[in-house]
Amino acid sequence: MVVRRAGKGTRVASADTFDVLVATDCRFPAGSTASVVDEIRAQARAGYRTGLLHLTSPLIGPHRSFAPALRQILDDGTAALVTGLDNVTAKLLMVRHPSVFDEPPADLPKISAERALVVANAVPYGPGKYEQAYDVDRVAEQVERAVGVAPTWAPISPIVRDALAPLAAGRPMLPTDWEPVIDVSEWRVVRTRFVSDRPILGRHTADDWTKWPARRRQLLAAYPDDPRYEIRILGGMSTPAAVLGYQPSNWTGLPFGAVPPQRFLAGLDFFVYFHHRRFTEPFGRAVLEALATGAVAIVPPALEPIFGDACRYGQPSDVQQYVDELYASWDAYAAQSRAGVELVAKRFGVETHLERLAGLIGEPAEPVREAAPTPPRGTLVVDLTRGETIDSVVSSTVRATVASDGPRIVALPAARAAGLTARVAVETFPRVLDEMPAADRRRYLHDRLANIIRAHAPARVIIVDDGHGAARELFFDLDRATADLWLVYSGGSTGRLDDDVAIEVASILPAGWAIGPVPRPSAPVAGTPAQAGTDLAARTLRRLRRRANGVNASIRRKLLGRLRTDAQQAGLMLVELEDADHMLPVRAGAGQSDGGRLPVALVVVVDVYSDPPEGVRAIVERQLVAGTFRTALLVPQEWEPAAAAAGLTVETYIPEQAWTLLYGSGWPAYFRRRVHEACQAVAAATVVFADRLVSGEEATAAVLDVLEAARTRPPATP
Numbered sequence: 001m002v003v004r005r006a007g008k009g010t011r012v013a014s015a016d017t018f019d020v021l022v023a024t025d026c027r028f029p030a031g032s033t034a035s036v037v038d039e040i041r042a043q044a045r046a047g048y049r050t051g052l053l054h055l056t057s058p059l060i061g062p063h064r065s066f067a068p069a070l071r072q073i074l075d076d077g078t079a080a081l082v083t084g085l086d087n088v089t090a091k092l093l094m095v096r097h098p099s100v101f102d103e104p105p106a107d108l109p110k111i112s113a114e115r116a117l118v119v120a121n122a123v124p125y126g127p128g129k130y131e132q133a134y135d136v137d138r139v140a141e142q143v144e145r146a147v148g149v150a151p152t153w154a155p156i157s158p159i160v161r162d163a164l165a166p167l168a169a170g171r172p173m174l175p176t177d178w179e180p181v182i183d184v185s186e187w188r189v190v191r192t193r194f195v196s197d198r199p200i201l202g203r204h205t206a207d208d209w210t211k212w213p214a215r216r217r218q219l220l221a222a223y224p225d226d227p228r229y230e231i232r233i234l235g236g237m238s239t240p241a242a243v244l245g246y247q248p249s250n251w252t253g254l255p256f257g258a259v260p261p262q263r264f265l266a267g268l269d270f271f272v273y274f275h276h277r278r279f280t281e282p283f284g285r286a287v288l289e290a291l292a293t294g295a296v297a298i299v300p301p302a303l304e305p306i307f308g309d310a311c312r313y314g315q316p317s318d319v320q321q322y323v324d325e326l327y328a329s330w331d332a333y334a335a336q337s338r339a340g341v342e343l344v345a346k347r348f349g350v351e352t353h354l355e356r357l358a359g360l361i362g363e364p365a366e367p368v369r370e371a372a373p374t375p376p377r378g379t380l381v382v383d384l385t386r387g388e389t390i391d392s393v394v395s396s397t398v399r400a401t402v403a404s405d406g407p408r409i410v411a412l413p414a415a416r417a418a419g420l421t422a423r424v425a426v427e428t429f430p431r432v433l434d435e436m437p438a439a440d441r442r443r444y445l446h447d448r449l450a451n452i453i454r455a456h457a458p459a460r461v462i463i464v465d466d467g468h469g470a471a472r473e474l475f476f477d478l479d480r481a482t483a484d485l486w487l488v489y490s491g492g493s494t495g496r497l498d499d500d501v502a503i504e505v506a507s508i509l510p511a512g513w514a515i516g517p518v519p520r521p522s523a524p525v526a527g528t529p530a531q532a533g534t535d536l537a538a539r540t541l542r543r544l545r546r547r548a549n550g551v552n553a554s555i556r557r558k559l560l561g562r563l564r565t566d567a568q569q570a571g572l573m574l575v576e577l578e579d580a581d582h583m584l585p586v587r588a589g590a591g592q593s594d595g596g597r598l599p600v601a602l603v604v605v606v607d608v609y610s611d612p613p614e615g616v617r618a619i620v621e622r623q624l625v626a627g628t629f630r631t632a633l634l635v636p637q638e639w640e641p642a643a644a645a646a647g648l649t650v651e652t653y654i655p656e657q658a659w660t661l662l663y664g665s666g667w668p669a670y671f672r673r674r675v676h677e678a679c680q681a682v683a684a685a686t687v688v689f690a691d692r693l694v695s696g697e698e699a700t701a702a703v704l705d706v707l708e709a710a711r712t713r714p715p716a717t718p
Contacts, residue, residue, distance in 0.1 A: 031285025207236030378406030
């Protein structure tokens with residue numbers, strides 16, 4: 001069956017004929033998925049119809065969801081998901097990663113394809129040639145058995161071609177490499193100066209041992225522990241931290257996917273990528289992305305056959321020499337940056353993919369689709385002031401952002417949201433934050449704000465702080481890696497500004513208030529005895545935590561094994577949430593004895609039309625009658641006052657209609673993320689989605705019956 005997205009929900013499409021059927025493991029991270037997405041989007045704009053067939057690869061572990069970028073193209077209808085045993089017809093079956101056909105499933109759909117292409121985007125062996133990534137003969141036989149035609153092999157680079165040649169001798173192979181492509185317009189960055197007052201080095205890769213040098217000396221040569229340089233890493237730092245035994249003070253790390261790589265790379269001067277000596281880099285998609293943004297790439301010599309003069313090549317020991325040389329001359333840096341941008345535009349643009357595709361299957365039958373306009377990036381105002389009512393400076397700042405080209409969003413404590421009069425999107429901080437210890441409150445706010453910035457992708461963030469200094473702690477590690485950060489504060493004077501919206505805000509500030517860039521934290525000097533002692537203590541504490549986490553994880557796995565067995569017998573699904581660094585307090589209902597030990601049920605209200613007080617009353621009454629759970633809510637902002645008045649812990653989200661007015665698309669991904677965040681924040685044991693909560697007694701009872709029936713078992717009495 002072919003599943004398509006059409007407006008709300010998902011429908012089954014009657015058509016099952018495609019120009020291209022892409023078979024891949026939709027869970028692949030990073031470069032593999034990025035290349036698939038760029039090709040599918042280019043195909044859709046050109047008029048090619050694309051189906052997406054998910055096949056599991058043995059290289060990807062279990063219990064992983066589809067990559068967010070692939071979820072997005074399914075949500076917006078750019079491609080159709082093919083499932084089941086129905087017949088599927090395509091001009092071309094394109095296998096993205098040979099390993100997905102090493103052991104294809106027994107319920108593979110019947111596929112009729114005129115041609116088959118196996119895109120070899122990895123060498124056929126694992127690190128150090130000790131493991132087999134895929135069997136060339138077996139993959140070819142399985143593809144031919146599935147579609148009735150022998151596949152043509154398409155290596156993505158000279159590196160893969162050389163590794164594949166002796167194993168694929170006699171098999172059809174394209175004469176030119178199937179190089180990954182990139183939408184150059186989405187990555188273009190105008191660079192007229194260096195990012196900061198010191199060189200910014202960084203990288204965007206998965207946090208895997210194969211992607212990092214194995215030796216301490218190499219790591220510190222490529223990514224110096226030196227305050228003269230700033231190191232930014234997107235993808236996680238546990239691997240290098242384990243090698244070093246500590247995290248250098250001039251390193252800043254973000255988890256994989258925390259911000260769009262385009263914006264992260266725009267905040268780097270130099271992209272530095274060196275990997276483990278046993279790993280064979282097949283292409284270097286991350287290098288391609290960095291070059292597209294104009295960052296200067298410093299990489300191993302093995303990649304020179306791919307990127308030519310666009311990069312600087314050498315060993316980790318050469319990095320600081322290259323950086324110092326180019327940072328000393330803007331003209332030299334700009335020339336190297338242009339060389340990379342020009343190479344990407346000439347060889348790796350999406351037009352290259354459309355030309356080679358047309359050479360295989362001809363021009364598309366459908367008319368060319370206009371590309372959806374990219375929504376302008378707007379302004380986020382963050383209210384960190386104290387007080388029960390909204391501060392006049394906050395209101396004035398919000399009004400001044402009308403000069404912003406894109407959407408306007410305000411993030412503020414929920415208790416003050418009703419005081420907003422401007423027409424803006426609202427994200428809130430729950431009222432129960434006031435009940436949390438200061439350190440836990442800061443951690444929650446840091447993570448919540450990072451997720452808000454990730455979801456809305458603002459061009460600028462304006463923080464209003466009335467003097468308690470929270471802005472530096474909450475935002476320092478996001479500075480310039482995600483958006484321009486501005487601080488409105490009391491007790492200062494405004495200096496020279498280069499942002500139109502910041503200038504407008506400055507013009508309305510009362511006396512004694514100023515606006516300026518969020519200050520950087522001062523970097524401690526590396527190598528001092530005090531720093532060495534701190535590093536030793538930190539390493540010891542990390543080892544103890546890892547040891548404790550290992551014991552806890554073992555106990556948790558055994559417990560979850562028993563619980564999952566019970567849940568499966570009841571027809572329910574039990575999901576283990578990731579560990580959260582903070583937990584919002586969730587109160588028990590009136591009359592619930594020992595309520596703190598009851599599991600938390602998260603009710604996600606998707607009904608924006610019914611009466612919030614009545615809906616809240618129905619939930620509170622059922623919580624009291626059942627006596628077996630505590631309730632937290634994820635609701636539209638309109639529900640928050642009534643729910644908070646009832647003593648419930650409340651998180652809010654922007655409903656689909658309001659989001660679509662702001663951005664046009666992307667709401668499903670935003671909503672999924674908000675549900676995930678809320679689950680972590682309250683440590684939910686059960687999640688129930690409530691629609692038409694009070695549209696009738698029967699409907700209300702049905703939703704609440706599910707809530708009560710789906711509860712986890714109460715804790716055993718000690």
